[in-house]
Amino acid sequence: MQNNFNNAPHILVIDDSPEELRGIVGLLRQQPWRLSMASDPRQGYQRALALKPDLILLDVRMPGMDGFAVCRMLRESPATHRTPVIFLTSAGAVEERVEGLTLGSVDYVLKSCDPQEILARIRIHLQLSWREPASGSRSDDVEPANQDEVSLRVAMRLIAQNLADMPSLAEIACKAGTHEKRLSSIFREHLGSTVFAYIREVRIRRGQELLSDSAMDIQDIADQVGFRSACNFTTAFRERVGMTPSQYRQQAHMKDGQHPAGGRQE
Missing domain, CATH: 1.10.10.60 (Homeodomain-like)
Known part of the structure; x- marks a missing residue:
């Protein structure tokens, strides 16, 4: 890793219970890395767009919008679609772990895991992703997508993937990081169509x-x-x-x- 702090890897932690992460946060602060925190999922998503971190630690069970919805939005945003996401959570059910990995996260780690092991996993994924910018993928001129456009992309992908067993409009909206009325408005504004x-x-x-x-x-x-x-x-x-x-x-x-x-x- 490079010694210049401004060029050091930047880690963003999104978790509504940061007190549960004292061990790993303490270890992260000892590394030659930059560290940013967000305790609200929507705030965390906005910080990810603004800061363009090199890796994101993301909780699953958070109020207002869960980590899965945040991950979907990160994957549909041009500025963050390549950013490695590690779910660090107490949500340990098999179906939750499978969903997290299916959404494109690079790892799924339980909070009960030893902080040193979590740190080792972070190092591995930083080493795998820490490359010189390719084709402007990490440049500041990546065209941003506003939240409505991202929610629309997430909803369209969910619909295409679930034609045989379509979720309810409320569920689609929740997974896309918004609510029913707003999602309906987004479809009308951008596609000139209702969701149905x-x-x-x-x-x-x-x-x-x-x-x-x-x-x-x-x-x-x-x-x-x-x-x-x-x-x-x-x-x-x-x-x-x-x-x-x-x-x-x-x-x-x-x-x-x-x-x-x-x-x-x-």
């Missing part, structure tokens, strides 16, 4: 892809994209595309010079 109209549009587009690229039957495609039945899917598809799923598949395969795929139709 957008979801239906994405479902139909995904249905078109599956009809063109797979031999799945209509019922299976309906299940895959979140319709209750092949009949409901067919009705919505005809209203949007102007033809039935079977007709669309046949037309797509004729354009590709293929024979129409088999399978049960609507």
Whole structure:
């Protein structure tokens, strides 16, 4: 690591109970690193955008917005999408650990872990990420995205990943770091659409892809994209595309010079 303090790695800790981290914070202050703290998740997210730290220690269970929502927003923000995130938390359930890693964190550590081990893990991830700026990835001219745009990106990604079992609007909003009314306004302002109209549009587009690229039957495609039945899917598809799923598949395969795929139709 470099000796110049201004060029030293910068660690940001986001935790609403900093008193639980006395051991590791004490060790961090002994290192030739810069250290910043935030006890509120929204404040922590804003500090991450402003400070562009080299690594973030992030709690999960926090009031107002949990660490998973913060991580989603960090991953969708141009200024922080490459920043290593280590969850340091008491949330030790298997499903929580899996979700944290699935969101793109580089590590998931329980607060009961020995502070020296936590420090060792931080060192490893700093060594892996501490590189000269590449393609301006750490430069100050990275175009910032405002919070509404970030929440929109998070919501759009969540929708695309959960077509078959769509969360409620309240759950999508919470995971995107906002609330129902604000998320609805964001969709109208940026996409000119309601959240539900957008979801239906994405479902139909995904249905078109599956009809063109797979031999799945209509019922299976309906299940895959979140319709209750092949009949409901067919009705919505005809209203949007102007033809039935079977007709669309046949037309797509004729354009590709293929024979129409088999399978049960609507």
